[in-house]
Amino acid sequence: MDLVDSYQALCRGALLVAESAEDAYRLGALDRFLKPWIRERLDRLGSLLESCDTRRELAEDTRRLATTAAGYSHLRNELFSDVHHTRPEPPWRIVETGTFAIRAQSGVLLEQPTFVLRRLAAAADVPGAATWEFTVIDNPSDAGDTGTSFVAMISNGDHPGGVPVQVAKELETNRAWYQQLGHGFYALGITPFLPAIYDPDRHRK
Template identity: 70%
Template sequence: MDLAERYQALVNGATLVAESAEDAYRLGALDRILKPWIRSSLDSLGGLFASCDTSHQLAEDTRALATTAASYSELREQLFSDLHHTRPEPPWRTVARGAMAIRAQSAVLLRQPTFVLRRLDAGLNVPGARTWEFAVITKPSDPMDKGTSFVVMVSADDQQTGVPIAVSKELESERAWYQQLEYGFYSLGIRPVLTALQDPDRHLKRPTDDGDVL
């Protein structure tokens, strides 16, 4: 077996780790997001072999493959436990550094939503901003629940005091969800500036006929 075949065997092994975790820790609606993500990640890492020129690069690439698969397996176990086991309130969990995080709240005693915050493809961005999706899944155990999604615009400019975040009025009005959005960004290492949190009654105000705000 030559080196290329051995590398492909590692890719196959990493895929087996992912599939085994998916079979052991079923996550319902979250699989719509997680399964395509891990396969895309492993495919991308598998393609790195073509550009490997040194033993150091090979070591880094094989380590990245093994680590990604193992981390995914651990993440699924954590999220499964967050949803189905009695334990302290679960935190936001990082899926992809700087790009995706999930908070799966316990469903043991009452139904609670699961939150997913993820950056969308760069092609969807607008000048000066990055496009994110904030999804609220109210029936996380149901594989058919696609959740309620909100587009979130994040400033791409460097900010010393925090990163301005723009969302729809609909999300601002869901105060508990809006607060979770802030926590989600913090978990990804992004310090958000959510204006409506500084004005708790902002979502209740409405303009009068003369343009003033009640």
């Protein structure tokens, strides 16, 4: 088996790891976000062989493929346990550093929403701001629950006191969801400035 065949076999193996995790740890509505993400990620890593020039680069690229698949399997296990097992309240789970995070709350004693925060493609940006999507899923076990999504605009540039975040008044007035939005940004390493937290009556104006 030559290098190309071996690398393609590794790609197939990485996809098998992902598919096995999807079958073992079923996440309902979250699959709308997670399944396309992991396949795009594996496809991108699978194409690195074309630009691989040294043995060290090959070692790094194959390691990234293997660890990405294994990390996805571990993430699904964690999210499944967050919803279905009795244990301390789960934190925000990082899907992709700096751009994508999920908080799946425990549903053992009562149904609670799951939150998804992700950076949208650069094509969705507007001048001076990056575009994010914050989704609240009421019934995360239901694959048909598409959730309620809100656009969050984050200002570009340096902001020592926190990055200004602009959202719809509907989200500002739902204090529990608005607070989770802030926690999500903190989990991703972004310090947000959320005006409605510091001005509680802002949404009434």
